[in-house]
Amino acid sequence: MSASPVLDMVTTTANAHPEATAVVQGERSLTYRELAAAVPRFAEALAATGAPPGAHVLLALDNRPEFAVAYFATAEAGCTVEAIDPDQPEEVLRRRLAESRPAVVVTATGNLVAALAGCPVLTVDDAMDGPLTQPPAAPRRRPARADGPWVTALSSGSTGEAKRIVRDQAHQVAEAGNITATASITADDVLLCPVPLFHALGQFCCLLAAVRSGATLVLPDRSAGASSVDAVVHALARHPVTLLIAVPQLFDALADLPADTPVELGAVRLCLSGSNFLDAAVARRFEARFGLPVRQTYGSTEAGSVCWDVGAEPSPGTVGTPLRGTRVQVVGESGAPLPPGVTGEIVVSGHAVVNDLGSDRHRTGDLGSLDAHGRLTVVGRSRVLIDTGGHKVNPVEVERVLAEHPLVADAGVAGIALPGRGALLVAAVQLRDGTRAEPADVLADERGEVTAGERERLAALPLDQRRAEVSNHLLLRMAEVVGTTPAALDPGAPARAAGVDSLAAVRLRMAVHRELGVKLPLPSLLGPAR
Known part of the structure; x- marks a missing residue:
């Protein structure tokens, strides 16, 4: 050894x-x-x-x-x-x-x-x-x-500022062992990874778990310019996938495919959703179409994978029980454990956990409760970040950017909760005296979910005007995803040119559909592969 x-x-x-x-x-x-x-x-x-x-x-x-x-x-x-x-x-x-x-x-x-x-x-x-x-000619020493220290990853800290978290080799091997033992992953499994390997969900939960168990890791092939969803469908048709680990947006996109699109899930024994909260409506639609429940997972950069819902029966609304080798407590402000059913801060410990400085555990900043069966329900965060559907935004940073705009005197940013899909980022600005500006110029968007009246209004517009309005709205959302202003983006260029990856493009598509009632084709939204 x-x-x-x-x-x-x-x-x-x-x-x-x-x-x-x-x-x-x-x-x-x-x-x-x-x-x-x-x-x-x-x-x-x-x-x-x-x-x-x-x-x-x-x-x-x-x-x-x-x-x-x-x-x-x-x-x-x-x-x-x-x-x-x-x-x-x-x-x-x-x-x-x-x-x-x-x-x-x-x-x-x-x-x-x-x-x-x-x-x-x-x-x-x-x-x-x-x-x-x-093998090399002579073994290297x-x-x-x-x-010692091996993987560095960014984690948003308690103030929303990105922190560089260093995970030891022992952390990574322990997490892989916890995952494979809890989900009974073996060399007979075929694990489909449609999430980026530079992301913790792909890197820790897919790559390391596959190598720990001897399972086959399948990476969807987009070399021919296929959309992320099409590449997943092709991979499912070609390989006897037994585990599908993805973000909620992919399960929504699969459930939303045309009825005559074949999706081969016959060998799949577990569909696991991570990186964001799973909308119950998405889970119901996916199960109604494919006969498979989508189960929620929960983790963080510091703690690694914490809970997976892999019991004999799904437990909707929860993230399941702690992985083997992981201990979860819900504590009050004093740090003392709370009884089942009481909401407090989620605290994690175990060999896969990067502990807080001077402590033998990690306080996640997330709020939740444990039930009598040890299943964890996550209800929100006690910290300042706003999750806009997989993309975590620091409102202080957005306010700072808005305040630098030459037309803006003051700005405030908040999140409006959307059922099961994070929050809609809303900015309110006070313009400087004697100035005028359009909302797209300063990222001020106070529209929530689309109403029936909004759908009718858009449908009644002339085609060119309707396209322009959808394009402007998409530009707003794209600017939020890549962390810039709409003015810095080329409205005629595809999302990929702005730095939007395939998963973010799925989120953009869902946001525009939710807020304007318009469905955009993923291939044309993302643009050709580079």
Whole structure:
């Protein structure tokens, strides 16, 4: 055994299931034997590029088999790793690079981040070129601290300011073990991952859980320009998927597909929703169409996965019971545990949890209650962030941006709760004396869910005027998602050009449908793949 629990996990699975498929995307795949052999080769490439033991490596990769190789190679090299969305706008990429200060950036050929990085860049195309799956000529000596800090991820803190959370290798292996034991995930399972691997839900709950158990990880293939939903449908048709872990918006989109669209879910035993609250109406529609319940999960960057609803029968309205190896308490203001049914702050402890400084547990800032059966119901947050449907917004930051507008004297931002779908972000501004402005100019939107009258009003407009109104509304929502102003966006460009990924595009589509009663086709909304 090595000093690295992560590498031990990879090696143990490769020895037990060498020819089993570890990860597959379209026509490309790696067996566990090939994955284990590729990792040290990639680690050598990292070291040769400028990442010695202890260095920080930034992964700017979309979902692809090479992500798994590069990810585990950082552990082999004794480096820390941080994964980010490679398709963010330039200003966001610049900020993430400045915050991360990586020794090496790993990305794909042609990605913008390569031109922005002020450090050596290793492309997976170059690193994977050649006999990468052959073991290195001589075993590398792993750093003594290979079991130390490994994954860095951003978590919104109690004030809404992003915090950099460092998770040890032991945290990640413990979480993977908790997940696989609780959900009974084995090498016979096929796990479909339609969420980005740079996101905790994809990286921790899908990739690590698959490697821990020997399951096959299926990544939907969008190389031909398919929408995210179409790619999922194609993956389901091609692979006998047994576990589907996704965000609520995907389950809504699948349930909303035309009735004559075949969706193969015959082998699926668990549909799990994470990253945001699952709307009960979405769960009902999905189950009515496909005969499968969608179960809720709950976790955070610091705590990892906390609760999964995987009991014999679903428990709608709850996030289920704590994972094995995880302890959950609901406490009052004094920190003392509260009895079942009483709402308080959710506190988590266990080997997968990054504890608060000077403590043996983590206070999540979330509010909830435990029932007599140990099932957790999450009712909200005690902190200031506003969740607009998977995208957490700090209202202080939005107010600061609005106040910088030359026409604005003062601004206030709040969230209006929407049933099961986070909150609608609303901004009110006071204009400077003698000025006039349209709402789109300052992101002031005080419209809630669409009413029947609003639908009729829109339907009665001339086609060009109706299109313009929908376009302006979409621009507002897109600006919120990418963290900019509508004036900074090109109204004629697709959402992808503004840095909107496929999951955010699904959220935009749902928001416009909810607020204006208009359904936008995902492919035309997102635009062609780059």
